[in-house]
Amino acid sequence: MKKYIFAAVAALGMTTACTDNFEDINKAPHQISEESFQADYLFLKAFFPQMQQSIYYNFGNGYGYQLQQNLNADIYSGYMTPPTPFIGNKNNATYALVDGWNSWAFNKSLDNILAPAKSVSKHMDLAPEFYGVSLILKVAGMHRVTDMYGPIPYTKYGEVNEGGGLPYDSQEAVYDMFFEELDMAISLLKDKPAIANFSEVDQMFKGDFNMWAKFAASLKLRLAMRISEVAPAKAKTLAEAAISAGVLEGGDLAQVSADGLKHPMALIKSWKDALMGAPMESILKGFNDPRLAIYFDPSDQDGEYRGIRQGIEIETKDTYSDFSGINDNVIGVNKPLLLMTAAEVYFLRAEAALNGWSAGASAKELYEMGVQASFDQHGAGDASTYLADATSMPADYVDPENAANDIAAQSDITIAWDAAASAMVNKERILTQKWIAMFPEGQEAWSEYRRTGYPKLFPVEVNYSNGTIDSEEGIKRIPYPSAQYQTNAAAVEAAVQMLGGADHGGTNLWWDVD
Template identity: 45%
Template sequence: MKSHRSGLLIAVAALVTGLSACTKNFESYNTDNTGVSNGQFGPDYNALGLYLKSAQMAIYNFSGGGDPNSYQLQQNLNADCYSGYFMTPNAFGNANNTNYSLVSGWNGETYKVGYLSVMSPILNLKATGIEQKTPAVWAVAQIVQVTAMARITDVYGPIPYKHVGEGLSTVPYDSQQDVYNQFFTQLDAATQALRTQISSGTKLPFAFATFDLVYDGDFTKWLRFANSLRLRLAMHIRNVDQATAKIQAEKALDPANGGLITDNSGNMAVKVTGNFTNPLVFIAQNWADIRIGASIQCYLTGYKDPRIARYMDKSTDADPALAGKYKGIRIGSVVDKDKYKTYSNLNLNDGTPAFSLKTAPVLMNAAEVYFLRAEAALQGWSNAGGTAQQLYEQGIATSMQQWNVAAPGYINDGTSTPDAYTDPKNSANDAPKPSTITIKWDDAASPAVKQERISTQKWIAMFPEGQEGWTEFRRTGYPKLFEVVVNKGLPAISSSLQIRRLPFPQNEYNTNPQTVADAVKLLNGADNGGTPLWWDTRK
């Protein structure tokens, strides 16, 4: 956050409770508890396209005018840090979400962005009749909605979903299981519409590519992404609903349904256009409010992983123990910005920088899909397309290709393990190596070890997408991450299990107390950061 601001926590609490801030494109948040209403406009295709572009950009919450405060609260000081990818050098009062002192004013931003910046424009798009006029474009809108709202439910658990936009004064929350089932139903309709469009070649009444920030109007790529997204969501629920997970995964894997993302040209990346910026890069570069996390640094240095030079810069600190070295910050450390902003940043300066203010955020890459298929192969599911080992190794190779690095011998390294962590500025932050997992596939290993290998390499390959990184860790327990140094969320949040979710927004308690009380009942636990989501079965 802008370092010159005073009374930060008070200001941020007011920001969310008052519902001003960056996502101010839609009229009313208090019309109902989602702020979504059915808008109308005529056959202005430019306006139609702007609704779709707005929703695409809101998945990652781009901000214009150099003000990504909203993304910082939505994801960066939460999932980006909980995933093990990042940690802030800014103390923010020494009581904040990174040490589990969950700030109510921060916790509602994810919810607000989901409904005001994703659901609202998509429902306004629907009101134009696009579902009947151009079903393939509506299919893309539905895929965008599922992509975004899956991130929202994976932060809170139950959310209002099925009845959003129906004009109710208060929209009830759905259980997370019901939300996921709705996702799969929406993907059924969307993929069918896309297959029909692709086979018919129907000409659209406007230039859809102009409004498509992901695939430039290529419906085949949207279909492959939708199938890949289905596979991801199916794997999310594998430990809690094996039967549904298998059905949905095999539907995604069936080549007759259109295929999956298989190479980096199909990566789901949202272009940064106009005066908009990549918010993660802005926060790292302009505010120095985020730095690399200790977990990802120790895995990459321990593995001698060539992607490290593409992911992060070396420390700029003059201390010989830091100078010219890759060094992350351990989550929950007691930090001082002047001391810790010299730790490793995103790769913004070293060599050929991988990140800039115009870097398109990648929300799903081909490597992740290969690792999902490897896990499917472990389960013995149909049409995985290879053995677990073959798909695991292809996932690694595809990630290396994405980052344009050579890695001779990497997949055959059976000895390297993640490094222990040492903090030259404070030994209280030191920690032993988080895992002894190696890289080389071992077909004789236990299912748990195989899963740890797949999940660890998938996590490395998904960097810097912290939302899915956090979900993967909560779902599987892998990769093994360093625990928070200072845990101010005890006893609700276990240091060993780590944070499981964010509490419902305070605005919901203020304006819809009975609705949110009913939502808490769907949690099967207290509304705090220690209660697991429906699909989170770890104990």
């Protein structure tokens, strides 16, 4: 960001150094002119790398991602488990929620996404395309935050309440604003020509505004499906409109990539603090899924693919540290930060079609397109044989270190589409394959698990929540940071009232009606 600000200041100095008339002389010497602003959008460009790199957090190659997501959503999704018994094994994995960890996503997202987006919005008339992109990045980042906590500061960000703190919105109000902002972004960006000097800071689509519009429509579809249980009629209207607007398809990927930008999971891998979760072993092994060897490394112990069950008693890191890590195919140091894939969108459309909504194809067709898109993304080849498999199902989990952690598979779902099966069975089929395809994006996988209950994950064996989180139901949310009670007490207490339950990990979010 410093680089772009320095360039902006240098350019500003040049524009104010040469003046030919009295009007220009009387302009404030340090205020950028509208003409100069329109020519290069100098200051606005500085905000975009910050916003893009802060969604899947690695702004400036910082170390915040482990606290932002890896030690909460990545675990709760079933994707990964730390072999490390942090804080005497009383930590997020065993539902002893750590306030110092869980405040990160709340604070950093407000600072690194909402604040720069607010700055861009002040110049929406001068740079409408920039404003449209900022709205998309704002939603892409902040929907993850509301889906962790519930009510959050959003529509009134930048204002202060009577106590001097930030006012909160209900999650329903936040979602309503998301849909408005995505619609605005689509209208500003669809079919608009690229602006050449934006491409240098566009680390996702290199200045292609049509791709930004497709990403916006895809996010709208994702969020429409999220509210499909609590507001089905509204979700139907929104989902059909999103699909009609044009969403990610084929080999489309929404990902952040820039010279020198490192994948934050690569550092965590070097620490061996995130290994394969037991549900991944159970489902991928049981399905004989070729993505198993693409996603993970074999165990150093015996060459097998071995995952760790979440919420077990771990005495030392040495016990499980030689189990399967994540392959560099997925989280290599120079790999892009993946936010959304065409495969996910096909599965979203498949679920919409299963609901009887207009989705552009049948549920079966979209389901199979989603699987093939995931295979294509990872170089796994033709998926036709895999898709025809009507017998393979998730496998029982066996812990070679401690038989007390062994557990039977939680589902008998198979791969091949079954037109004779109930809608609920085929919904589980769609959601299970979607879960596989979204790896390693644990935030979205955790949200969809809470919304649907799929795929069926293993319950924790050790639960230190003092009865606030049900082991079978699983964790529902992250509590608000304690600092909010100290500096913004009235607002956070009002947020808890909007939440409709106690501020702990067992209270359902607005859209989680199961």
